[in-house]
Amino acid sequence: MKMDKEVFKKVLKACEAAIKKLDKENKTFIDGTGYAAADKKRLLSAVEAMEQAAAPSLEAQYKAMLKKLETLKKHPIKKYAVSIAKVENEELTDEEKQKKIEELTETIVAFIWVSNQNIGKALSDIAQPLYLAILESAYQEFDGQKKLEAKKRAEEWAKEYREAIAGILNTSTKEMIRDLVYRILRNNLSLEIGKVLDLIKEQIIKLIQGVKRRARTIAQTEAIKAANTARYYAAIIAGMTHKTWHTVGDNKVRDWHRAANGQTVPILGSFTVHDESLRYPGDPKGAVGNIIRCRCWIDYTRGKEKG
Structure with a gap:
């Protein structure tokens, strides 16, 4: 079925408006920082690049978890899940119920979890040149003679950053998934496990739908972090x-x-x-x-x- 031309135009217009709104949001975010105009341009470019790199990486991670969630329906957790539902018949104490919910949460999370192996490198490849540019800019601001080791320091920082940010983002994503699973289990004890897994699936799909927003938050946070770290070390070396x-x-x-x-x-x-x-x-x-x-x-x- 072909889309009506007028409807298509409206869809395009809505998409353009959404893009402009997001672009304005990024610019507003960067304009609020205390950086010079040239550095703000660098920050804005880095935020946009990081967002474009993070979004598909996060989406792929969520989709991989959805795929594993489907296979989980064949997992022998069904009997265990039924034992939790016994609380409806008052056969479990609140403490026993809580323990079983937590155990089942960990079982499900461990089964569906997929680590994001690419996001650390994707972000660090963008953060390193930003770090170097801000470092050199800060050297110029504080003391023009303090630029010799900038590139070396940027490379060292990027290596540490790559390892750290991958761990940080995977940890936060796993905590988000764990909290999601726990809340669904806690609030739906009377449902059979297949329906509970469907509810989990719905929530992960929502994460996929909101992936651009999370990517933007990550990009804004990480670009500013890289810039502020560079400026801090430049200030130390320059004798501030x-x-x-x-x-x-x-x-x-x-x-x-x-x-x-x-x-x-x-x-x-x-x-x-x-x-x-x-x-x-x-x-x-x-x-x-x-x-x-x-x-x-x-x-x-x-x-x-x-x-």
Whole structure:
């Protein structure tokens, strides 16, 4: 059946509007950071490239889990699942029920889990040139003579980053799947396992449908993380002695980041942000809730502590 031309035009127009909205969102996100105009362009390009790299990689991972989920219907977990449903007849205590739900959750997750082996390299291949460009830009800002080891440092950082980010993203994805499975099991004890697995399938399909949004969040977080890390190490090498935390100042700033605004510490020290020690915004040592899509920035200075 052919689509009516007018309907097709409306679909195209809607797609174009959605793309423009997403592009504007990225630009707005980058514009809020404390970087110079040239570095903002680099950041925007990196975010867009990371998003394009992450989305198909995540989608392939989710689809691989869907395929394994289908084979799980033949797995001998059915009898075990039925034993949990006995709670309807009050044959299990709440503690026993909880334990069995947790055990079945782990069984299902272990069976369907597929690790994403490609996303670390895909992101690091984009992050490395961004890191190098920001590093050299920061050297120029702080001290034009401090550029000699920039490339070597960028290569070393990229290698560490590639291994770390793959682990971080796989861990967060696995936790997301585990939570999804647990909630479905907990809320549908009376259903037979086949129907429960269908509910899990529906939720993973929703993850696939929302993959671009997650890819965008990852891209924004990781691009800023790479840039902030480069600038931090450039400041140390250039002899900066202190750093001051700044927020963008709009209503999207986290309350605890707003509380850190203006906080100044020695260059090798850490800011206290939401009871965590962060060397700079997006510090990979921080919890996800403290660094994801963070737009805060640092003012590095040489000399006495401000204030």
